[in-house]
Amino acid sequence: MTGAAPPTVSGVVELIAAGQAELLDGRGLNSSYRVAWGGRALSVKVHCAERSSAAEFRRIGRVDSALRGTPWYPPVLDLGFHGAERPGLVVVRPYAPGTPADDARRHISGVVDVLAGLAARAEGVRAEDALVGDYASPWLSGGRSERPERSERSLVDPLLTGEWRGLGRAMDAHLPELRRGAARLTSADGLLVHHGDLHGRNLISDGPGRLTVIDWDEAGFSRRPADAGKALWLSCRQGRGDFALDREAVGLFLGRLHSRLGLPYSGARDLARLGALWFLPRHGHVTLLERRDASLGAWYLGWLLCFWTRFRGNLDLVARTAAELEAGAS
Template sequence: MTSGGSARLTVPHAVGLVASGAARALEGRGLNTSYQVAHGARTFSVKVHCAERSSEAEYRRILRVDEVLRGADWYPPLLGIGHDGTGPRRLVVIRPWAPGVPSDDARERIGEVVGVLAELAARGAGTGTETVAGEELVGDYASPWVAGAGEERALVGPLLTGTWQGLARAMDEHLGELRDAARRLTRTDALLVHHGDLHGRNLISGGGRGGGRPLTVIDWDEAGFSRRPADAGKALWLSCRAGRGDFELDPAALRHFLTQLHTRLPVPYASAGDLARLGALWFLPRHGHVTLLGRRDARLGPWYLGWVARFWARFRRNLDLVTRTAAALGADPPPDGETDPGR
């Protein structure tokens, strides 16, 4: 099954190039696999989803998001989508290749990230529930924890022993407040387009129209719709940290992020603590995710658990910084028409 196929590269042809070794596999620690494919005079991005992430609902989510976002300057439109037809059914997605490189410092892209967040919110505002198959295409990383925290905690429990006991304690200490924050930020009257992994490393600067888009947002694996600002919550943690692999929030970057978010969306400063708690739900390990990572590479499961454990070791201190910074901004906002220059 294919839809929106490119005249230059179809899903079957892309699958054949990948299988023959003619596609360049890109580094990544996610569940899906990305390739750069040269075909004719063009270069394409081909994403092969793992079988467990290749459902019909996933297929429809990607199509519906594509309909809503086509025309956005930073959005790489869907050129082809279908299943590979061999072995386990895997979803294959073809998009234009984004030339350029991501920034080494996500803090440099805060203004652009918030600009994309604002447009995702604006485009989602015109999307009614009836056009996304009721609630079938609505959900984000917080949804499993809000709907069934007890079940999720019980499933992941056997993985959090020995070295990871501290991670289990952090989950038990914070899960309640995180779920409460997610509920407070959930709206029943509006939808947001949900990217799922929006941060500076997924923003690619190109060379202008002749060499591609000036800015391209990549990695639409988790695309869908949400009733809460899940992208913004996750982006807070990934855009404002001092460096990759580290979870010490940079005070100046955090101030800039919150100011931009307040000015351009707008998000009340009083909601910043809840926004950070919402984003923190993404760093709770889920049994399915850890298990699938281990199937791809046995080293990825321990790597991931260590990564999120570092997040939780600094969570309370970082959350205190978020609430203090937001309180200071709310008490002394910049003059009308001005924004905090930040970094």
């Protein structure tokens, strides 16, 4: 490859097919690679065919237009579909050098700064309905068949047998209040740029004050603070794989969110409820994981079960911490 030639989807896919790319670790549905191109390192995300669509193409492109020039955002270098029968979306970006945080609590201030930047960059942006949505959308609209409130058949029921019955009970116990909390935080006016998986592990540090946000494959637009809700759970826990929240980290997160984005402390419990919707099992996601690797479905369900065993105590911790912050501020 020559240094003058810009990277292309077809070119990087050829290198991947030839075994000249490094497969990066991940348990998601998409595949990530590091590719050398003309003396520079590239990050290549190959989306699974089942999740690739024209709407996803437009969504990533529109987010790229909104965020270009932001110091923590790696811009799209090329974007397109590859494959004959079931083409998958391929996204090429600069590779972000550095290391993710082993302890996401160290990056709480950085995460909230990015949330503020995403909100600022969304001002004046318009997006058609097909580009607006987040992990909460299926639970607030047509996706209720995943776990209906009434007697209709639930898509996810066949997965929640045996050791996973606790997940079904958690969904039945908490889903109504999660939906109500998410609805209260939903606004018909204005949009937020939505990263989709914003937490410390996706902030790559390459020196003091230098951060790059990676993993933009779920990017789009949202009418509620979905990134903040999910980041509350993923950035404030005491360790990876464990969902016991750290009270000091929760206080720092809510305090920064209040000062940078004006989120009232009274909305903290609903913010946690909104974020918790991401930890509900969806039939399509689990089956696609198992198709990629037979062990991933069981790993994912066990991971979710760990979250729900601690949910009520963690939710109370968030509410108490927010009340203390509000009392101190007043």
